[in-house]
Amino acid sequence: MSDAPVISAHNVWKLFGTDPEGYLAKMPQGRSYSDIQADGYIAGVKDVSVEVAKGEMLVIMGLSGSGKSTLVRCFSRLHEITGGTIEVDGQDIMALNEKQLIEMRRSKMGMVFQSFGLLPHRTVLENIAFPLEMRGQDKHDRRERALEVIKLVGLDGREDYFPRELSGGQQQRVGIARSLAIEPDIWFLDEPFSALDPLIRREMQDEFLRLQAMLNKTIVFITHDFDEALRLADRIAIMKDGAVEQCDTPDKIVLNPATPYVAKFTEEIDKARVVHAGTLARPDLAANGDPIPAGTTIHELARQLVDDDREALPVVSKDGVIIGGLDRRQALDILLGAA
Amino acid sequence: MALADQDQSTPVGPAGLSGSRVVQALLVAAIILTVLRPWLPDGLVRAPEWMLLPWRDWIDTVFQYVTFDLGFINVTRFLSGGLEFVLDAVANILYGRARWPRFEAVPWTVVASIAAVLGYALGGWRLALLTGATFVWAAVVGQWKWTMETLSVVFVAAPLGFLLGGLIGIWCWKSKRVEETVKPLLLVMQVLPFFSYLLPAVIFFKVGPTAATVATMAYSLPPMILMTTIGLKKVSPEVVEAGKMSGCTRWQMLRHVYIPSARSEILVGLNQVIMLCLAMVVLTAAIGMPGLGAKLLEAMGSFKLGRAFEIGVTIVLLAVVLDRLSKAWVVNLPEHFERGTPWWRRNIYLVIGVTLFIVFIGLSLMVSGMKPQPIEDAGFGNWFVGILDEVHRKEAMSQGKVYDRAIKDFLSLDAVTSVTGAIRYFVNVYILIPTERALLFVPTLAVIFAVTALAYRLGGKGPAILGFVFFCIVAQFGYWDRAMLTLHSVFMAVLLAVVLGAPLAIFASRSEKRAKRTILLCDTFQTFPSYVYLLPAIMLFGISPVTVILSILIYTMVPIVRYTLEGLRGVPPELTEAADMSGATRWQKLTQVQFPLAMPTIAVGVNQALVFAFFMVIIAEFIGTRDIGQEMRRTMAGTELGWNFVLGFSVVFMALTFDIAINAWAEKRRKLLGLA
Ligand SMILES: Nc1ncnc2c1ncn2[C@@H]1O[C@H](COP(=O)(O)OP(=O)(O)OP(=O)(O)O)[C@@H](O)[C@H]1O
Numbered sequence A: 001m002s003d004a005p006v007i008s009a010h011n012v013w014k015l016f017g018t019d020p021e022g023y024l025a026k027m028p029q030g031r032s033y034s035d036i037q038a039d040g041y042i043a044g045v046k047d048v049s050v051e052v053a054k055g056e057m058l059v060i061m062g063l064s065g066s067g068k069s070t071l072v073r074c075f076s077r078l079h080e081i082t083g084g085t086i087e088v089d090g091q092d093i094m095a096l097n098e099k100q101l102i103e104m105r106r107s108k109m110g111m112v113f114q115s116f117g118l119l120p121h122r123t124v125l126e127n128i129a130f131p132l133e134m135r136g137q138d139k140h141d142r143r144e145r146a147l148e149v150i151k152l153v154g155l156d157g158r159e160d161y162f163p164r165e166l167s168g169g170q171q172q173r174v175g176i177a178r179s180l181a182i183e184p185d186i187w188f189l190d191e192p193f194s195a196l197d198p199l200i201r202r203e204m205q206d207e208f209l210r211l212q213a214m215l216n217k218t219i220v221f222i223t224h225d226f227d228e229a230l231r232l233a234d235r236i237a238i239m240k241d242g243a244v245e246q247c248d249t250p251d252k253i254v255l256n257p258a259t260p261y262v263a264k265f266t267e268e269i270d271k272a273r274v275v276h277a278g279t280l281a282r283p284d285l286a287a288n289g290d291p292i293p294a295g296t297t298i299h300e301l302a303r304q305l306v307d308d309d310r311e312a313l314p315v316v317s318k319d320g321v322i323i324g325g326l327d328r329r330q331a332l333d334i335l336l337g338a339a
Numbered sequence B: 001m002a003l004a005d006q007d008q009s010t011p012v013g014p015a016g017l018s019g020s021r022v023v024q025a026l027l028v029a030a031i032i033l034t035v036l037r038p039w040l041p042d043g044l045v046r047a048p049e050w051m052l053l054p055w056r057d058w059i060d061t062v063f064q065y066v067t068f069d070l071g072f073i074n075v076t077r078f079l080s081g082g083l084e085f086v087l088d089a090v091a092n093i094l095y096g097r098a099r100w101p102r103f104e105a106v107p108w109t110v111v112a113s114i115a116a117v118l119g120y121a122l123g124g125w126r127l128a129l130l131t132g133a134t135f136v137w138a139a140v141v142g143q144w145k146w147t148m149e150t151l152s153v154v155f156v157a158a159p160l161g162f163l164l165g166g167l168i169g170i171w172c173w174k175s176k177r178v179e180e181t182v183k184p185l186l187l188v189m190q191v192l193p194f195f196s197y198l199l200p201a202v203i204f205f206k207v208g209p210t211a212a213t214v215a216t217m218a219y220s221l222p223p224m225i226l227m228t229t230i231g232l233k234k235v236s237p238e239v240v241e242a243g244k245m246s247g248c249t250r251w252q253m254l255r256h257v258y259i260p261s262a263r264s265e266i267l268v269g270l271n272q273v274i275m276l277c278l279a280m281v282v283l284t285a286a287i288g289m290p291g292l293g294a295k296l297l298e299a300m301g302s303f304k305l306g307r308a309f310e311i312g313v314t315i316v317l318l319a320v321v322l323d324r325l326s327k328a329w330v331v332n333l334p335e336h337f338e339r340g341t342p343w344w345r346r347n348i349y350l351v352i353g354v355t356l357f358i359v360f361i362g363l364s365l366m367v368s369g370m371k372p373q374p375i376e377d378a379g380f381g382n383w384f385v386g387i388l389d390e391v392h393r394k395e396a397m398s399q400g401k402v403y404d405r406a407i408k409d410f411l412s413l414d415a416v417t418s419v420t421g422a423i424r425y426f427v428n429v430y431i432l433i434p435t436e437r438a439l440l441f442v443p444t445l446a447v448i449f450a451v452t453a454l455a456y457r458l459g460g461k462g463p464a465i466l467g468f469v470f471f472c473i474v475a476q477f478g479y480w481d482r483a484m485l486t487l488h489s490v491f492m493a494v495l496l497a498v499v500l501g502a503p504l505a506i507f508a509s510r511s512e513k514r515a516k517r518t519i520l521l522c523d524t525f526q527t528f529p530s531y532v533y534l535l536p537a538i539m540l541f542g543i544s545p546v547t548v549i550l551s552i553l554i555y556t557m558v559p560i561v562r563y564t565l566e567g568l569r570g571v572p573p574e575l576t577e578a579a580d581m582s583g584a585t586r587w588q589k590l591t592q593v594q595f596p597l598a599m600p601t602i603a604v605g606v607n608q609a610l611v612f613a614f615f616m617v618i619i620a621e622f623i624g625t626r627d628i629g630q631e632m633r634r635t636m637a638g639t640e641l642g643w644n645f646v647l648g649f650s651v652v653f654m655a656l657t658f659d660i661a662i663n664a665w666a667e668k669r670r671k672l673l674g675l676a
């Protein structure tokens, strides 16, 4: 991960209603979601500031209607935001003219839509080749590329089908393939695997992880599935009523929920599967003996934690450096639930 | 509509109270004026001479200025030249008119077989059969040339209307301002009498096919524009976003995302364009357009009922075929081919079409080689091949005379004449003449008040003010009596259509199967060009006022039955079941539950019936009316656009008053019932 964020959003607002700009300009500080609603506006995105670093996978979670899709649409300027600024690669996207915007989308961005957004009159192949066609790629090349990703998503043999001749999951894979075809630097994935069966879902997750690691892609990913989020996320943003309640690593979110809402949201999760030894390691805590790797979860260490009789265990990072000691009691509390 | 009117008096707020006062006051004023009429000064009975503004001259002046001083005529002459060229080329190919590209006429077998292949491609063998048979029929009864004359205009006017309507539709969708300007124009266009399209077409474009094409095309524009706009607006936002994220430019969005996604609506628009073009081109006989319309007019004029019947059949068949073909195209969504399907298999229809084309062209070339010999001596084989090229007059199997005899024999049966005579006498003497006299008796102002009251009752303040203004304009256009005669025919016919159509629809709604069949029948009837409806009326009642009413009646029954049926069927079953459980009788259920809920839909049907009636009553001029249609007919002889437009807009303003009021009512009612 490099330093300059790829996406950086500051105090972004997106209101729906008759005159959002006028309303926002006059709105007093500290209006809540329901206050705004009472005034006849819906706060799709409410004062959100987040940054996404290069090569990072940010997962957005939250209940239905909490504004996840809306936020992502703001990032890609499918929505004109009502207030705040969004920069992509240091460029204020609201300042782009039409031509520059098209250029940015063609060269950098890809998106998978929640309800697929397939063109009904085009075959699978033509749908997938569509973005390539729009940027004027040669017919032969784009066909070849499209066939490649069709194989990747396991739709070979259905190239000539029309969307309405496919099942929901197959349609979703066409949407995924369409965005894969162009290998964008920034990827917006709006519940991209929701209609897939667990097997294919896992395959797809692996594919995205591989791409991200290999090509250093930046991904904003929306999901309702916590396991998926944990598998994929570098950081998780939890949204409620248009606002981001907390945006942090999975470990920190489960360990230190910023708000009661986040606490409730993460209540059901088995913390031991989320929290890594590295997170708990305290530099001030001295420990001897065999070290444990920072990247293992408490759950994976369960047997050792129970069997071991040391107060503290040394934790070693990937590079072989001791980063601190793990308080065994604290880890056991996480594993077994606090007494 | 009495049914719903009763239970309607409840939902009136404080504003509505004063509203019903206004209605009462207006009605009372109208009644007082009518009662006092014998003692009223002339100026209060009809708009006095000095009040009539010289609209005719004004329009003519503007028209002169635009046409000659601004040189508009040069533009249209130029366009007309191009159009004529295209029309001539099509005419040359279809029926061998001696123009560029100077092919011989395509043999009828080629047209029929290609049409059949098209039918097969779009709708399977049934449609192929229907399509092929229609063209075979046209050839065999010896109407080939007329059919081709008519179709040559449709083939030019429909694509033009499609393109132009589509473009305007896109423009309306792009710009709110344009849409707001175009919408009222479309409303006017939809009720403007066809004669008001014909005269300008004749003046600006050459008489005959050129003017016919322009008028026809113009008339077909509104539905195309509306459907295009609707379709484009309905494209799913995620598809649009997917297009944007793919980096589409504006043009690419339109070309690759919007238009293909709005395919169904756009094709429905095309269907409407084609149907209107066919219906109108038949009517352009009035401006010297040859073809089926002219022949039908001729046959009806000289009371050759058999001939007229045959031509009517051809027109109806053509209408049904064109309708089915274009509708089949709407539902015919593309399907994938299995991998490795060979080229000829993917394009099978093209292959068959081209093959048939070559075969029949070859045969016809063979024939033209041996044409010089008289057909009788050519032997059967040659004769048969010759037939495939062209059906000559002598060989045509027209049974016109036979049908004519049969029809006339039937009509002169004592039983028939006494029945039709009795009906004619009764309707004329006891219904039409008294009501007509009464309407003419009522002072202009009283009519205006009554109409305003009606509009108020239906639509509220806005429609009432519009109605008042519109009728005042009609009054001071100076053709009041004729306007009232027109209104009289329209009202009587629609009233009868409701009286006869509603029970029919109720009956049909009782069983699913019957309902489906009735709707299919209505759909089919709706495709028939309006001229055709004159035919049975003339056959039964000859030339009389009853004929006019009857032809409008048949024409307007279709929307009445259709919408009533749809309204009744649209009532949610929970509600009728609830009524059943409350122990309602059939009649109670009908009047208390079904009709009130169906009323908004039925109102739309009545409205459509009124619009149709205003259209038909003008066409029926041909039977010899004394209303606006007859007067418009007279304008067609000259170039007095002002006169023509004043008459045309008299109809427009009357029709719009009802259109606006009824639609406002239906809208309000729908909201009230939560049908949205
Ligand atoms: N175009 C729009 N116009 C008006 N309101 C909108 C629009 N798009 C979204 N909203 C509102 O904004 C809020 C957030 O919607 P959004 O689609 O972002 O939810 P979400 O978090 O993606 O939910 P889900 O998980 O169901 O997809 C909702 O209340 C929605 O009604």
Ligand SMILES: [Mg+2]
Pocket (backbone or CB within 6 Å): A068, A069, A070, A114, A190
């Ligand atoms: Mg969403």
